[in-house]
Amino acid sequence: MQPYSTRIFHQVDYPNPFVYTALIRGYCNEKNQEKGVEMYRHMRVNYVDPVSFTLTCLLKSCSDEENLILGRQMHKERVTIGGFCRDVFVCNTLIDMYVKCGELGDARKVFDEMPKRDVISWTTLIVAYMKKGDTVGARVLFRGLDDKDMVAWTAMVTGFEQNGRPREALRYFEMMMNSGVEADELTLVGVISACAQLGAIKYAGWVRNMAERLGFGPEDSVFMGSSLIDMYSKCGSVMEAYEVFKGMRVKNVFSYSSMIVGFAAHGCGKAAFDLFEEMIKTDIKPNKVTFIGVLSACSHSGLVDEGRKYFDMMEKWYGVVPDVDHYTCLIDLLGRAGQLEEALHVIRDMPMEPHGGIWGAVLGACRIHKNPDIAEFAANHLFELEPDGIGNYVLLANIYASVGRWEGVQKVRKLVRERGLRKNPACSWVEGEKGIIHEFYSNDATHPKSREIELVLKDLLQRLKLQGYEPNLSSVPYDLSEEEKKKILYTHSEKLALAYALLTSDNFLPIRIMKNLRICEDCHLFMCAASQITSREIIIRDNVRFHHFRDGKCSCGNFW
DNA sequence: ATAGGGTTAG
Numbered sequence: 001m002q003p004y005s006t007r008i009f010h011q012v013d014y015p016n017p018f019v020y021t022a023l024i025r026g027y028c029n030e031k032n033q034e035k036g037v038e039m040y041r042h043m044r045v046n047y048v049d050p051v052s053f054t055l056t057c058l059l060k061s062c063s064d065e066e067n068l069i070l071g072r073q074m075h076k077e078r079v080t081i082g083g084f085c086r087d088v089f090v091c092n093t094l095i096d097m098y099v100k101c102g103e104l105g106d107a108r109k110v111f112d113e114m115p116k117r118d119v120i121s122w123t124t125l126i127v128a129y130m131k132k133g134d135t136v137g138a139r140v141l142f143r144g145l146d147d148k149d150m151v152a153w154t155a156m157v158t159g160f161e162q163n164g165r166p167r168e169a170l171r172y173f174e175m176m177m178n179s180g181v182e183a184d185e186l187t188l189v190g191v192i193s194a195c196a197q198l199g200a201i202k203y204a205g206w207v208r209n210m211a212e213r214l215g216f217g218p219e220d221s222v223f224m225g226s227s228l229i230d231m232y233s234k235c236g237s238v239m240e241a242y243e244v245f246k247g248m249r250v251k252n253v254f255s256y257s258s259m260i261v262g263f264a265a266h267g268c269g270k271a272a273f274d275l276f277e278e279m280i281k282t283d284i285k286p287n288k289v290t291f292i293g294v295l296s297a298c299s300h301s302g303l304v305d306e307g308r309k310y311f312d313m314m315e316k317w318y319g320v321v322p323d324v325d326h327y328t329c330l331i332d333l334l335g336r337a338g339q340l341e342e343a344l345h346v347i348r349d350m351p352m353e354p355h356g357g358i359w360g361a362v363l364g365a366c367r368i369h370k371n372p373d374i375a376e377f378a379a380n381h382l383f384e385l386e387p388d389g390i391g392n393y394v395l396l397a398n399i400y401a402s403v404g405r406w407e408g409v410q411k412v413r414k415l416v417r418e419r420g421l422r423k424n425p426a427c428s429w430v431e432g433e434k435g436i437i438h439e440f441y442s443n444d445a446t447h448p449k450s451r452e453i454e455l456v457l458k459d460l461l462q463r464l465k466l467q468g469y470e471p472n473l474s475s476v477p478y479d480l481s482e483e484e485k486k487k488i489l490y491t492h493s494e495k496l497a498l499a500y501a502l503l504t505s506d507n508f509l510p511i512r513i514m515k516n517l518r519i520c521e522d523c524h525l526f527m528c529a530a531s532q533i534t535s536r537e538i539i540i541r542d543n544v545r546f547h548h549f550r551d552g553k554c555s556c557g558n559f560w
Numbered sequence: 561a562t563a564g565g566g567t568t569a570g
Contacts, residue, residue: 018561021561022561025561025562052562055562056563088563089563090562092562092564093563095564096563118564119564120563120564122564123563123564123565124563125564126564127564149564150565151564153565155564155565156565157565158565159565184565186566187565187566188566189567193566193567223567224567225567226568227566227568228567230568253568254568255567256568257568257569258567258568259568260568261569262568264569264570265570288569289568289569292568292569292570293569296569296570325569328569328570329569329570332570360570545570
């Protein structure tokens with residue numbers, strides 16, 4: 001605040017509400033809440049009645065500072081002054097204040113008691129429900145909203161996207177289009193992120209065209225560019241991601257980090273490092289996520305020494321203090337490289353408590369290196385930290401099974417039963433014609449083409465066998481007969497998805513399969529062989545990384 | 561004069 005603002009103020013003999021409010025606004029804008037409140041008191045003591053803007057200024061600063069106590073006081077003030085109860089501006093700011101302070105119930109109460117609400121009141125609340133993860137609540141509210149505008153629709157689209165429900169996000173986007181509401185940059189960025197989750201590369205292409213027509217293509221918009229980079233790499237196309245990156249006129253830390261993370265997930269370690277080196281020559285400062293990318297690039301390429309070097313550098317040279325997630329990358333790096341003992345030392349010596357992710361990285365490494373003892377140790381921590389994390393139980397059971405410790409498998413199964421947990425069904429999906437997503441579960445015969453899929457798969461299996469493919473029975477973590485194991489392997493969801501893609505897609509295009517869990521050894525072998533026999537490039541995105549199968553080989557080097 | 565929706569993480 002300019003010092004003379006206050007001086008001038010004191011020269012006014014009888015300041016009116018607007019003069020006071022101007023001063024309060026000045027203080028609040030420069031985050032000097034105490035001074036703002038002091039002026040407010042001054043105003044009241046002198047019997048000057050506040051206007052609604054006076055309250056909204058103070059409430060806004062309560063939102064920013066998350067000062068719930070003062071916020072509640074202002075809420076009461078509103079009542080005592082009277083008249084403002086009906087003021088939509090004041091109420092909306094009040095709702096926002098309660099939301100920012102995490103008091104959704106109070107926000108709702110203000111909303112319910114408003115005599116007249118506008119689209120902003122609704123949207124504020126819808127976003128709050130979405131952020132809390134209550135998509136049902138948000139949807140109910142949205143249904144009750146009469147004049148749904150662009151921002152309200154966008155809040156729904158991005159809300160679903162942020163809650164990991166990309167299909168609903170796209171559904172709402174389409175409903176938005178159908179109801180004739182225009183989309184803008186923010187809407188389309190949300191849609192692109194939903195496509196990234198889904199692996200819907202064709203759909204994303206249309207959205208990108210739309211964005212370019214509207215003047216916010218990746219060349220012009222950093223947001224659009226960064227989310228396209230992320231989308232293309234999550235859809236298995238790093239090169240296209242890089243094309244977008246190169247074409248962006250303005251880049252920021254998001255663009256670089258997304259690209260580095262993309263390279264990392266595809267096992268392009270060298271490209272990730274080169275881009276990092278390029279980045280630090282610009283004015284753009286690397287942040288936490290950038291280093292997550294760099295470190296995970298090291299771990300997917302097995303570069304332990306490089307990883308250690310970057311880990312030591314990040315704080316010393318770039319002022320980014322390693323947090324528990326960076327330690328997770330380091331543990332993952334050491335673990336993958338087989339240095340499990342060293343990984344445990346790092347956990348012991350690190351300055352924070354290990355969280356689930358840390359033990360998860362250890363457990364993952366134990367799977368690669370078939371180490372049931374350390375696995376048990378890590379899993380016990382995990383079972384305490386994440387008692388409902390079904391993936392951990394499955395992983396431990398698989399590790400036991402891989403070394404034939406069936407009594408261990410039984411023990412884990414019992415634990416799962418006792419805790420009333422259920423295995424996540426494995427699911428794979430591909431984008432079919434017209435960009436429609438086709439989903440497959442294991443042993444799933446609900447797809448309209450399932451009869452043909454079965455035939456394609458049978459035929460493929462026979463041809464693969466002639467080439468020397470043998471089902472990998474140890475991929476089935478059950479103590480079953482060979483025949484039964486073969487039957488189970490044969491129905492894994494990614495194989496169904498592959499058969500569907502072979503049946504329907506264009507011959508020259510790569511096949512992109514997404515799945516929710518990690519690919520099993522047998523499917524990995526199967527895909528290697530299938531890529532050779534069919535001369536098709538097969539790209540599988542599992543829940544961790546990408547596998548590019550081409551000419552009988554996988555980009556992960558059979559080490560994942 | 562004052563308000564609601566956005567990009568990167570193993």
